[in-house]
Amino acid sequence: MKAKGKVFRYQDNVDTDVIIPARYLNTSDPAELAKHCMEDIDKDFIKNVKPGDIIVAGKNFGCGSSREHAPIAIKAAGVSCVIAKTFARIFFRNSINIGLPILECEEAVDGTDADDEVEVDFTTGTIRNLTKGTTYTTQPFPEFMQKIIQAEGLINYIKG
Amino acid sequence: MGMTMTQKILAAHTGLEKVVPGQLIEADLDLVLGNDITSPVAVKEFNKTGLDKVFDKSKVAIVPDHFTPNKDIKAAEQCKFIREFACRMDIENYFEVGEMGIEHCLIPEKGLAVPGDVIIGADSHTCTYGALGAFSTGVGSTDMAAGMATGKCWFKVPSALKFVLKGKPQGWVSGKDIILHIIGMIGVDGALYKSMEFMGDGLKNLTMDDRFTMANMAIEAGAKNGIFMVDERTIEYVKEHSTKPYKIYEPDEDAVYDEVYEIDLSSIRPTVAFPHLPDNTRTIDEVGDIEIDQVVIGSCTNGRMEDLRVAAKILRGRKVKKGVRCIVFPGTQNIYLQALKEGLVEDIVKAGAVFSTPTCGPCLGGHMGILAKGERAVSTTNRNFVGRMGHVESEVYLASPAVAAASAITGRITDPDKIK
Numbered sequence: 001m002k003a004k005g006k007v008f009r010y011q012d013n014v015d016t017d018v019i020i021p022a023r024y025l026n027t028s029d030p031a032e033l034a035k036h037c038m039e040d041i042d043k044d045f046i047k048n049v050k051p052g053d054i055i056v057a058g059k060n061f062g063c064g065s066s067r068e069h070a071p072i073a074i075k076a077a078g079v080s081c082v083i084a085k086t087f088a089r090i091f092f093r094n095s096i097n098i099g100l101p102i103l104e105c106e107e108a109v110d111g112t113d114a115d116d117e118v119e120v121d122f123t124t125g126t127i128r129n130l131t132k133g134t135t136y137t138t139q140p141f142p143e144f145m146q147k148i149i150q151a152e153g154l155i156n157y158i159k160g
Numbered sequence: 161m162g163m164t165m166t167q168k169i170l171a172a173h174t175g176l177e178k179v180v181p182g183q184l185i186e187a188d189l190d191l192v193l194g195n196d197i198t199s200p201v202a203v204k205e206f207n208k209t210g211l212d213k214v215f216d217k218s219k220v221a222i223v224p225d226h227f228t229p230n231k232d233i234k235a236a237e238q239c240k241f242i243r244e245f246a247c248r249m250d251i252e253n254y255f256e257v258g259e260m261g262i263e264h265c266l267i268p269e270k271g272l273a274v275p276g277d278v279i280i281g282a283d284s285h286t287c288t289y290g291a292l293g294a295f296s297t298g299v300g301s302t303d304m305a306a307g308m309a310t311g312k313c314w315f316k317v318p319s320a321l322k323f324v325l326k327g328k329p330q331g332w333v334s335g336k337d338i339i340l341h342i343i344g345m346i347g348v349d350g351a352l353y354k355s356m357e358f359m360g361d362g363l364k365n366l367t368m369d370d371r372f373t374m375a376n377m378a379i380e381a382g383a384k385n386g387i388f389m390v391d392e393r394t395i396e397y398v399k400e401h402s403t404k405p406y407k408i409y410e411p412d413e414d415a416v417y418d419e420v421y422e423i424d425l426s427s428i429r430p431t432v433a434f435p436h437l438p439d440n441t442r443t444i445d446e447v448g449d450i451e452i453d454q455v456v457i458g459s460c461t462n463g464r465m466e467d468l469r470v471a472a473k474i475l476r477g478r479k480v481k482k483g484v485r486c487i488v489f490p491g492t493q494n495i496y497l498q499a500l501k502e503g504l505v506e507d508i509v510k511a512g513a514v515f516s517t518p519t520c521g522p523c524l525g526g527h528m529g530i531l532a533k534g535e536r537a538v539s540t541t542n543r544n545f546v547g548r549m550g551h552v553e554s555e556v557y558l559a560s561p562a563v564a565a566a567s568a569i570t571g572r573i574t575d576p577d578k579i580k
Contacts, residue, residue: 017548021525022525028238
């Protein structure tokens with residue numbers, strides 16, 4: 001399992017209210033939600049993001065509300081992976097549960113800038129910054145989490 | 161090595177003698193909760209399982225409280241969708257407009273959360289029920305769906321921070337000031353993945369409403385759960401509200417905590433969190449001159465009886481400053497009725513504030529009190545993130561009901577002691 005794309009870089013404490021503002025939560029349609037993804041922190045994000053791109057952020061990414069609409073919006077926007085120093089715990093669960101791969105790696109975050117090209121191998125936990133020629137290793141997903149992500153979420157995995 | 165309160169509850173719900181931090185477990189659930197924003201996603205996921213009933217129709221609660229009374233057609237459709245599901249599944253604890261309240265005020269009032277329970281809710285402030293000595297945590301919609309299907313949820317056993325409370329809060333200081341003070345001290349990720357466990361002699365000086373407010377905001381420090389040691393006051397509350405059996409868990413004497421903080425409640429001042437994070441706190445003495453446009457008093461954090469009593473006490477016989485909007489919303493219909501009986505609604509309305517039906521609306525910028533560009537609000541809610549209550553260039557200052565009510569009168573953030 002791999003991901004590759006251009007980096008969108010954000011700071012610490014990106015909360016779920018800026019990932020998907022509550023004013024858009026009168027729907028749960030992924031495509032609708034994606035249209036407003038990151039709107040309150042980066043209004044050009046949705047214009048610029050391409051399938052496969054990667055979000056890289058500081059600590060406590062996804063803090064605040066439990067809205068699963070946040071990882072749903074990120075995934076539906078085409079993002080292939082989020083790398084952060086740490087994740088807020090509900091966001092972490094929600095991402096795995098809907099099949100959005102996320103990784104914690106402080107060094108990779110510190111060594112990555114916006115627009116870098118990054119490749120991630122989830123099986124080995126390897127993060128390669130192709131622009132800078134650097135490589136980082138983090139804890140790979142245990143097998144059951146890889147299976148949940150491959151099944152596109154927990155419910156499909158359970159049904160599996 | 162002994163266990164914390166949280167670890168003991170989780171062990172008991174997993175059928176294990178002992179659990180250790182980091183251990184992955186699958187625990188039995190006493191209650192699975194959702195609201196009108198998170199339940200539609202959960203129901204869609206649940207439907208994929210093909211099941212025609214939930215694991216236990218008495219252990220699921222659905223409370224449409226966020227965008228209700230329905231704010232627009234899409235919100236109405238979402239509510240209709242979950243109403244039909246609740247009806248089809250014969251969910252015993254579905255609360256319609258008219259009987260509902262803000263979920264985290266309603267669930268304890270209805271006696272659905274008791275000491276020793278394991279509760280998940282698809283709402284981050286589900287941690288509120290830790291005030292009753294339960295393990296209670298926020299999850300997402302998929303976890304809610306799986307919980308409704310199986311009655312189980314997997315957890316990583318958390319380590320914990322211990323807060324030993326001493327002394328008595330002074331003057332207008334309430335649970336809100338204490339928890340803002342603590343979040344300011346440890347930061348918005350200070351308790352990430354961990355439990356916050358509250359105990360100590362000072363507990364006897366905190367009312368249940370203080371404790372609900374404090375447990376409610378554990379998530380604003382990143383915590384998995386906040387939990388209070390059970391005392392006579394907790395038991396009194398539970399006996400008054402619930403017939404469910406309960407079990408009291410206390411931490412082992414040799415329980416291991418990552419950190420121990422001693423908090424002298426008598427030294428805490430009224431505290432305000434400035435934009436745009438709950439840990440950006442200042443005491444009321446350090447606030448400076450901040451003019452405001454709106455005051456919001458209510459929410460799952462501060463929409464309970466004592467909150468309304470304090471607000472009414474300050475507003476009684478005074479007037480909200482011309483040009484300032486003051487919006488008060490009670491947590492539940494029972495709280496609404498009690499406020500009517502005590503004459504609080506009259507005090508509040510005569511002061512020139514509005515008194516709303518229970519709803520989460522303004523807290524998350526949903527409806528009933530949205531901020532325009534450049535506007536500032538003092539709010540007794542729980543989050544002051546960018547754009548939380550409206551325009552991306554608006555500002556939210558988090559405070560207690562006393563500070564909020566005092567600020568409504570002067571039009572600037574005000575120490576309630578300075579109101580003449």
